[in-house]
Amino acid sequence: MTAEPRSTPSAPEPAPTTAPAAAVEPGLAAALASRDLVVDLARVACILLVVVIHLLMIGVGYAPDGSLVVSRPLEAQPWFAAATWFGQIMPLFFAVGGFTALAAWRSLARRGGDATAFVRGRVLRLAGPALPLFVFFSVVLCVATLIGVDPALLDTIATGAGSPLWFLAAFLIAQCAVPWMSRLHEQAPRMTLAVLAVGAVVVDVVRIATGIAEIGLANLFFIWLFVQQLGFWYSDGWFRRRRPVTLVGLAAVAYLVIWPLVAMGWYSPDMLVNLNPPTVPLMLLGIAQISLMSALHRPLSALMRRRPAQAVVHLVGSRAMTVYLWHLPVIIIVEGLSLLIPGAAPEPGSAGWWVSRPLALIVVLGIVFAIAPLLVRFERLPTAIPAGFRAPSPVATASAAVLAIVPPFLVMQWFLDLPIALVGTASLVVVLLLLRPRRAAPRA
Template sequence: MLRRFDLAAERIAERTSTDRERYLDFLRVVAISLVVLGHWLVRVVTEQDGEMRSDYLLVAEPWTQWASWIFQVMPLFFIVGGVLNLRSWRRARERGTGAVAWTRTRARRLLRPLVPLLVLWLVLAAILRLAGRDDVLAFSTETAIIPAWFLAAYLLVTALTPVVADRGDHRVLVALVAAATVVDGLRFAEPAALAWVPEMGGEPLFATLNFVFVWVAVHQLGFRWCDGQVPQRGVSRAALVLGALVVLGGLVLAGYPRSMVQVPGEELSNSTPPTIALFALGVAQLGVALVARVPVEGWLERLRPWGAVALLGSRLMTVFLWHQTAMLTVSTVAVVFEPWPLAAEIDATWWATRPLWLAACVAVLVPLVAVFGRFERVGDAPRSTLPPRAAAVKTAAAVVVTSASLGWLIVGGLTDPEGPLRLPVGPLVALLVGMAALGVLGGRHTRRVLAALGSDRGASRRRVRAGPRDRSGEA
């Protein structure tokens, strides 16, 4: 097995462009891996008085909320995305590719892996509904598609790249942080003062603006890195980390939640929608990434480390989108079959079984990635046949519709007791229209979506894929 991996790693090294920045690939893999690990750890299944119970670690053990400062690394992913998107857009522009074509291709690569996940869970939702398991239906479908929030936010910030790409000063970044701070101030005001404001998901509707303000600001940190507008000396980089953590600590002392992820039952959240506390965490993560860069780059010159990073990176979006499905599968098996002793509470026994839990999640995720990873292999989106101005308007509208409908599905889930067939037809149709308008659903592969949900017997006989193409602009 090790010999086969070494051979695959050698092929990857041979096909890796000499100007590819391996460290950015490494950061993307680390970010998604920590998010996946964090999601798997916070799931708690216990047995009390003969009954199975499900809980959330951050609620059951509030002290673990501090660990979210480590495991909430989506800001780092957005930062790296900023570097890669800016480079990709500049290369495309040099080749004569316009903003519309570039955005459509980026959207296609980003959203195509979502298609089989939605198809599968819509089918499972129908099965659970027919079986009368509405208790399992709502929780499972909502949990399974939670990772799609990232696509909703990342699609927006990616589409804005051509608009803000060449603003080399810090004015855009400062304006975004200032706007997010104002939203935070209004959001954290006395509830009585906001009684007249419409709500969405328990938050005042205007608070959703921070999905744009904060994540675009974090993405802009990647622009600054790409253009060399970050600290260059080790001492300055360490000071950036320390300063950002001090600011973050001050925000928590001032009343911001200490958890960097949403905690069920908590009135306020730093992530849904994001706050400037999450931006401060992103600055700290940028500093850590800069400090660690030189030693890690040297390590990545070795064959096996780079081979592992490249292999995982080539299926990274599939890993992210399907990891909750893998966890739900393991949870079901744990409750029904009890493959290991279930603790009555979060004690030493519960912690001792975490390696088994994580190993089971990995064992389920691997075949899911093997089957559905093919949806990351996509070409450029079909070119728009509309006049330039009409194509730009259509693309912008499609981005907004797609992101909004994804957000709608994440908040409401894949079920709607009052909808036709108890499905959220409105957001599903909007998502379909938006993705089609962006060219995500075009091409011959779409006709094979359902077939791809079936057997993959030939996959094991295919040669080991040599690694990702040199898409240094792809995030």
């Protein structure tokens, strides 16, 4: 489950997913047979859940007396905090992201690629789609400021619309570490998990004891690398070798450990609050979620053998970053336009408002997929180095990775505004310039 920057949604793995069976050629069919399609399904389910949750969190409409009401209907429900124990799917996304990243790294290494090439590819796949969004925010916020839009209203809208961007910082940090974390996994898998877990606990203890929230930022490394390592274990078959009853038991134990941590007041019962900075309960949620996915692997695999399921997974997965990055701006625009249509904006939380959500979801997804062709070139930036060119140096690649992390990190800490949008646009332009292939020097 998701929320604004204090606790935001999961996000999509940028790699493309499977093609629909109806369009599968013999060679591609063989490739699909070797894939774990349950991972693709999990990723797409996470993305769609993010869209649904945000659609239910943003309430804009008119009360019966005609006054404008802005609220968060989903969070007002008495069962909301309990639901976040299952709906906070960021840990699962990092786990399946670890699975796909490890496969990509091992494939690249077999072809002679190195860590620099891997990091370059990961940064391009995340920074490229983020650039047009930062440009969009820069233009919109600049125009709104110039025409005199109320600063408080503009700040509220920018904060909500830009909330998905924080994910890019955490995910890039984890993904860029894959070549080195995979080596540790091969050499000492249990010790690697143990060190990360102990590090996360120590960070939380110091943060809670001192009351300094910024100390928790260290868990951007410990928590997310721990959950990503779970994806490595899944890739190596550890979870698949366990019986379903064992996996369900493991998930139950993870949830039972979370309960006293919350009961003692160390953590919020709302798992969204525990997201930024990331905290120990997210590690436990990661264990529970990857265990439950593994326990359900057989029926989910059967589902993914059906053409309709493959078609939906392909449709959403092939536009994953566009859906993730743009759904909130589109939701806000749709909600705003509904205020101009008589009867289209019932009071948030009312029966009419809840009934209108399925139609709103169709409209939002329709608009997102309509604009997707305009953005696909940024989502699929080429990573190959053409003949006659050379790859960027390790220093240039590392610099680009840092610059790509800075803008979403700023959003995570201080929320989106015009200065941060402009900094993000400039930084990402520099990132793409640093990662472009260089023309090779002519031989003497």
